[in-house]
Amino acid sequence: MIRLTVNGEKRQFDGDPEMPLLWYLREELQYTGTKYGCGQGLCGACTIHLNGKAVRSCQTPVSRAANQSVTTIEGLSATATHPLQEAWREHRVPQCGYCQSGQLMQAAALLSEKASPSDEEIETAMRGNICRCGTYQRIRAAVKDAAAKMATQPRPSTKGAR
Amino acid sequence: MQKIDALPRRTFLAHLVSSSAFLIGARAGVLDFTGATTAERVSDADQAAWNPNVYLGIETDGRVILIMHRSEMGTGSRSVLPMVLAEELNADWRRVTLEQAIGDPKYGSQNTDGSCSIRDFYDTFREAGATARLMLERAAAQRWSVPAAECRAENHAVVHGPSRRQLGFGELALLARQQPVPKKEELTFKSRADYRYVGKNLPTADQDSFLNGKAIFGVDASMPGMVHASIERSPVFGGKLKSFDDRAAKAVKGVIGTVTIPDLRGPTMFQPLGGVAVLATSTWAAAKGREKLAVEWTESPNVAYDSSTFKASLIETVRQPQKVVRNVGDVDAALARATRTHEALYYAPHLAHAPMEPVAAVAEYKDGKVVCYANTQNPQAVQDTVAQALGIDKKNVECHVTLLGGGFGRKSKPDYVAEAALLSKSVGKPVKVTWSREDDIRFDYYHTVAAMYLKAGLDEKGKPNAWLQRVAYPSIGTTFNPAATHAEAFEMMMGWNDVPFDIPHHRAENGPAKNHVRIGWLRAVANVYQAFAIHSFVDELATLAKRDSVEYLLDLLGPARLVRLGSDYINHGKSQDEYPLDIGRYRHVLQLAAEKAGWGKKRLPPGRALGVAVHRSFLTYVAVVAEVEVDTSGRVRIPSMEIAVDAGTTINPDRVKSQFEGAGVFGTSIALMSAITAKQGVIQQSNFHDYRVARINEAPTQVNVHLVESTAPPAGVGEPGVPPVIPAICNAIAAATGKRIRELPVGRQLA
Secondary structure, X not given: OEEEEEOOEEEEEOOOOOOEHHHHHHHHOOOOOOOOOOOOOOOOOOEEEEOOEEEEHHHOEHHHHOXXXXXXXXXXXXXXXXXXXXXXXXXXXOOOOXXXXXXXXXXXXXXXXXXXXXXXXXXXXHXXXXXXXXXXXXXXHHHHHHHHXXXXXXXXXXOOOO | OOOHHHOOOOOOOOOOOOOOOOOOOEXXXXXXXXXXXXXXXXXXXXXXXXXXXXXXXXXXXXXXXXXXXXXXXXXXXXXXXHHHHXXXXXXXXXXXXXXXXXXXXXXXXXXXXXXXXXXXXXXXXXXXXXXXXXXXXXHHHHHHOOOXXXXXXEOOEEEEOOOOOEEEHHHHHHHHOOOOOOXXXXXOOOOHHHOOOOOOOOOOOOHHHXXXXXXXXXXXXXXXXXXXXXXXXXXXXXXXXXXXXXXXXXXXXXXXXXXXXXXXXXXXXXOOOOEEEEEEOOHHHHHHHHHOOEEEEOOOHHHXXXXXXXXXXXXXXXXXXXXXXXXXXXXXXXXXXXXXXXXXXXXXOEEOOOOOOOOEEEEEEEOOEEEEEEOOOOHHHHHHHHHHHHOOOHHHEEEEEOEOOOOOOHHHOOHHHHHHHHHHHHHOOOEEEEOOHHHHHHOOOEEOOEXXXXXXXXXXXXXXXXXXXXXXXXXXXXXXXXXXXXOOHHHHOOOOOOOOOOOOEEXXXXXXXXOOOOEOOOOOOOHHHHHXXXXXXXXXXXXXXXXXXXXXXXXXXXXXXXXXXXXXXXXXHOOOOOOOEEHHHHHHHHHHHHHHHOOOOOOOOOOEEEEEEEEEEOOEXXXXXXXXXXXXXXXXXXXXXXXXXXXXXXXXXXXXXXXXXXXXXXXXXXXXXXXXXXXOOEEOOOOOOOOOOOOOOOOOOEXXXXXXXXXOOOOOOOOOOHHHHHHHHHHHHHHHHOOOOOEOOOOOOOO
């Protein structure tokens, strides 16, 4: 039996401990905002937070999350008003929208570590997240805007909705 | 609310739609992708108190339900097209509910490709809105016993001008329903100055759901009691199932069993490839079970398919005279007397679509009927394909369209939906099929591989007096007719028999080629390789003539005028009167992009340069100036790209711009890094490590899009940005390094 916290709720899992978190989140907990894109940690669509750090849920067995805290896009902000979500709205970042959960989770982890990342730091942090529609320039602009706003506002929790 | 089946069905607005086949039955949630019933389904719009046409319903509480019959895959058309209707109706957008249509021919074409959602339905939606508005105004006039001319619809209500009385759309719905249907000639349309939505940058209806994780894509759709399938297919196209051993697969926890999908027979069409499916309680268990399958396939003739030898054969083909598809003057004579000639061979590889969301569908077969949910660009093709695979009538296939995590043409080919339906019939439960990324890359309907040969006879100033262009590639036609050898008219239309240059002797040819994999259309289709060759060659000629590329291009385009092409040029099904080949518009976008890029003025350090290309596709004129930087290791960066676009009338400028920003990135992938190759019939790539697409650090840092204000009829937006991006990048590389790119992708050619 594996115990873990997902978006602030305590969960128990007694299936195959090697199953990637991705499938547990999507198919057992119905947190379908976390997306499958490659299954090999190559595209970032499945990015979630494990104790606040960005990880690829397709490469993270459920066993690795034992007694730890998982946050998905659904838990990034209870009201979907994380400064990044607001900046994404303002810049109208999404096209098809599919990769955006992973982009947002990756960017949120970046900003929780680096309050005002440089262009190069943004590229380094975000280059594992593929967007086939090509929304990169709006992502870069939105991350910078969110960072600027967060600098003048209290830091939001990225530990999930309670 | 009154039941629709208690009301006389209205067939008015018949001029708007070709079919008036209606279904009566259970009411289901609009974006409820779970708990589907197998009952025939009527749309909420159909069941509204007033249902003026298939795209619109108005409830007595004032709610306006707009049907979106096209698929949303990132262009925003699901929101933008209904805005056109809401605009003419003078509805309040905040009181509009969008309903995604199921597949049904009554909506007209639902095949969301060819960049045609706006241009093919703009007039239809305007007329639908204007018709309903006029009927609401006449209803109010009748209620107040005043002349209809004194009543005007404004913001979801009709107002009586002299008395300022007003009645909401909901209050008028039942009375409006009784009005005679106005003739098309009676309709009036709003002037652009009065637009509230069209021309404005409203956010799309789906945006918020992308930010909170609530959006439902094909991979997210579920049905009660469904099981998951992962399908093993022949690694070589055309291989048939010989034998398989599933004992180890069945031993995997969660695996329920295996089912064979019949081998593909006859034309490829959108049929499943065939194979062995592992069914399980989760996607994970199905994939693990599949790894344990031992399958043997028969040897396919395509086992000889090898990309390097095939490339050589295509090049051999284009070195020889081939079928003439366009001829002006006498090219051979003009070449013979030219001061100088120049020739070049170009080559472009197969590509995979690789949308971020792989194809996925869930289907339930029950009592001779199929209900399915799929990330499809074409729900009517789903109906046809599933019906054929299962031997049922297409009326018995109910296809719900989810959001699409990218499409790029892949998702208009519904083989995966037929897989789910066949498996459901076999196991008696709903079955979900989700392709893995490896499936997606290895079993695509590939963008074709092409070779191009160009030759020009030049005058003393270096301008071509004669121009010969020859191309060969396995045609998309082979997907529907295995005997097809040459390109289809629609492929030739895409940047081959419509080259607009002012050259007295001009001949275009097309040679034969056979397919060894499934061939399909990918964003911008044949324009991708054809425009790459044409616009690279022009730049070669400019360099040879030691002339500025923009000036040379303007010279080659000649003065502003309309160029009339022959009847074999199909112009996306539009007349050349309505959508002419307008040299003035080519010139304008070229000059605009050059000006914005500081062409001829910008001073750049060594290793950095600009490149240009201008191309018309999907009836839209696009010029691209790319700035590239090539470092000493041969790595290419694109600091900026200026794209000038004349797409005629546009609805949502921000969404139009976003499509061209995206085209800058999609084109960069094609120019610099993407390629699919085959060896012994097997596709060599399998995931994003070896099928490379541009990442944030490889994409253009900034793409600036400049839209030309226009009242010309709307043209395409989703695709036409891609073709000129590729030669613009390659031309910039040539300017920066002296190395001419004649084969895509650039890859390590500069190292």
